[in-house]
Amino acid sequence: MAKWGEGDPRWIVEDRPDGTNVNNWHWKEKDATAWSKDKLTNLLSDLKFGDTAGNALEVEEVNFGDECEAVINNRKQKLIFLYEFNITLKCSGYTFENDKVTGNIEIPNLEQQEPIEDVDIDFSQETPKSVEPKYYDFFKTQVRPFIRERLQTYVDMLTSEYSKGIVLPTKDVNSKAEQKGKVTKQTADKEVSQRSDSKGGANTGLKIATFKIELKETFQATAHDILEAFLDKPRVEAFTGAAAQVDRSKGGAFALYGRNVTGYFDSIEDKRIKMRWRKSSWPAEHYSLVDITLHEVEERSETEMKLIQTLIPSDYAEEQEMRAGWTNMYFQPMKQRLALGYLL
Known part of the structure; x- marks a missing residue:
């Protein structure tokens, strides 16, 4: 039996931050469905819209289809975001002629392969049956762009906020961070001086x-x-x-x-x-x-x-x-x- 501290180094277990998944090699999955539904509901609930002509629309309820999911995968330090949502926003409002309107905002294809600008966002009117063109123009110019911004906010939050902690810091990353922290003040001052000289004046960074x-x-x-x-x-x-x-x-x-x-x-x-x-x-x-x-x-x-x-x-x-x-x-x-x- 080898003495303490001796033996084949290949069999010595290191204390490293990614010890449960060395170098993030193995496939790791994190379910984001519940979190996504909560964020989307918060972002899309209780929205109210109006224009100077008198058209108005209010979101009363957020509903999700049966096959909705969001998952984040990590393999070899690469994050893969998979999400698919079919969302219906129950709405009511009034036209510029003060006629009551009910209907739904349909978002059938909020998916990772679709850029946000290509996601379908449409209004299906239930009552009255005939759609007033000016009211639909109000939806296209006032409501749809705002909904699209909210969907982009969800995607940004998913990729930047909920994905934290999936990729574990590796031994090499930690070593580099430690070495970076040892940069002397003289080196830093030299770098600042070089950047200043390259601009021919004060240190203003990139122009x-x-x-x-x-x-x-x-x-x-x-x-x-x-x-x-x-x-x-x-x-x-x-x-x-x-x-x-x-x-x-x-x-x-x-x-x-x-x-x-x-x-x-x-x-x-x-x-x-x-x-x-x-x-x-x-x-x-x-x-x-x-x-x-x-x-x-x-x-x-x-x-x-x-x-x-x-x-x-x-x-x-x-x-x-x-x-x-x-x-x-x-x-x-x-x-x-x-x-x-x-x-x-």
Whole structure:
């Protein structure tokens, strides 16, 4: 019998983080069906839509078909996402002529092989039998794009949030991390100096083209209530329909929609808030600057918001997309779920 610490090294068991699945070689599966149904229900429930012509639609119930599932697989450190959902949203509303409408929003093919922009989202009207063309146009322009954004949010959350912990850190990864942590200050300073020299001035990182947007929105709420919608964690989770991270202090971090939106609060005042804001698809460590000012109009019991966002990376975002994002992922849900105003 070999003495303690001796023997053939091939038979010595190592203490390593991936000891239960060395190098993530074996097939590992995680069922995400229940989690997915819960997230989709939260994202699609209680939605209310309206336009200036008087058309309105409200989602009353979220139903799933019989063969719905979501699974995440890991083999050889490669994640494979498999999901298939057939969803029906029971709805009711009114046309611009004040006729009551009932029907369903049908989403028959939310599947991993279908890009979100190709997923079918259609409205099947039950009553009245004849479909008013202007009402269907309202569905196509106001309702369908918002539903599509919510479906994209679910996919992003599935791939970034629920998949955590499936791929175990390997011995090599740990060793590299340890070596990386031993980089000396002199080396880091040298790298910074080299980057600065390459730009011919201060260290500004990569030079990328950016653009700016300005938005105005009116709420039937006080400035305090609107600020709380950005700063209060329960309210943020209520209007986003998902878990969120919110540190409401100056310099505090926030993370929304499965960490697809992250940033920091730079300044918090009674009627103004400034933040660094980014999407996960943007270049690493690149933040836009968001400046929100609020003006209360007491005679109308309204608050007018002005939002200015600068340093938006042109190669990673479009102006129309950014404007629609603020409306569909912030302003409309705040009004719907936090009762901060009417939808137009």
